[in-house]
Amino acid sequence: MQSSASLTISDLWIERGERDLCKGLSFSVQSGDVVRILGENGAGKSSLLKVIAGVLSPLEGQILYSGEDVTLDRNPLQQDAIYLGHSIGVKSLLTVAENLRWYCPDVSTSMLYSVLTQLGLIDQVDVPVKKLSAGQARRVALARLWLNKKTLWLLDEPFASLDVRGVALLEERIQQHVLLGGLVILTTHQDLLSIALRDVALLL
Numbered sequence: 593m594q595s596s597a598s599l600t601i602s603d604l605w606i607e608r609g610e611r612d613l614c615k616g617l618s619f620s621v622q623s624g625d626v627v628r629i630l631g632e633n634g635a636g637k638s639s640l641l642k643v644i645a646g647v648l649s650p651l652e653g654q655i656l657y658s659g660e661d662v663t664l665d666r667n668p669l670q671q672d673a674i675y676l677g678h679s680i681g682v683k684s685l686l687t688v689a690e691n692l693r694w695y696c697p698d699v700s701t702s703m704l705y706s707v708l709t710q711l712g713l714i715d716q717v718d719v720p721v722k723k724l725s726a727g728q729a730r731r732v733a734l735a736r737l738w739l740n741k742k743t744l745w746l747l748d749e750p751f752a753s754l755d756v757r758g759v760a761l762l763e764e765r766i767q768q769h770v771l772l773g774g775l776v777i778l779t780t781h782q783d784l785l786s787i788a789l790r791d792v793a794l795l796l
């Protein structure tokens with residue numbers, strides 16, 4: 593993980609389905625920030641996260657990651673980022689352990705089991721994800737946040753399907769991450785009680 597990271601967005605213009613989602617959007621965030629993207633349903637929150645992650649391209653604007661211009665080549669940012677999209681993003685035919693070994697091949701068995709215990713998934717370790725509940729499957733996807741050492745987390749509705757304990761666990765994990773120099777950008781319709789948020793509004 594980088595000791596210090598920053599993301600600077602300048603004059604971003606995102607169009608989707610021939611509709612402008614934002615135009616002239618500028619903001620700058622850095623290590624230690626938990627940034628919440630605000631906007632109504634359909635405003636473009638997921639699209640903005642996808643643009644930052646490099647899944648979509650903006651029409652105009654500039655994206656700097658830790659001072660490096662990544663507008664045309666998001667590779668340096670992607671090397672240091674985890675993007676968890678709206679969809680669950682796990683392989684349903686693979687077991688819980690197989691999924692996590694796929695995404696985090698270098699993780700030790702003891703670390704894997706420790707994280708699965710924290711997330712309440714230890715009894716499901718050899719169960720195919722397709723046989724899990726929605727909340728359990730979400731926990732499998734989120735386990736990557738415990739197993740990786742990436743600085744920038746781009747999280748689209750990460751609290752979806754989680755119960756009260758799951759929300760608290762994830763809030764705690766996000767807090768720990770930013771205290772260690774991480775940078776988190778997320779979308780959520782959930783009230784977050786324990787996290788100090790910086791809000792970025794998606795207004796045209």
Ligand SMILES: Nc1ncnc2c1ncn2[C@@H]1O[C@H](COP(=O)(O)OP(=O)(O)OP(=O)(O)O)[C@@H](O)[C@H]1O
Pocket residue numbers: 608609611613631632633634635636637638639640
């Ligand atoms: N695959 C797509 N192709 C074309 N337009 C799309 C596509 N996905 C989304 N859109 C449009 O882009 C706009 C923004 O969608 P987006 O999912 O970014 O919004 P959002 O703010 O994340 O919404 P929500 O709060 O409902 O998740 C919407 O008007 C939607 O119709």
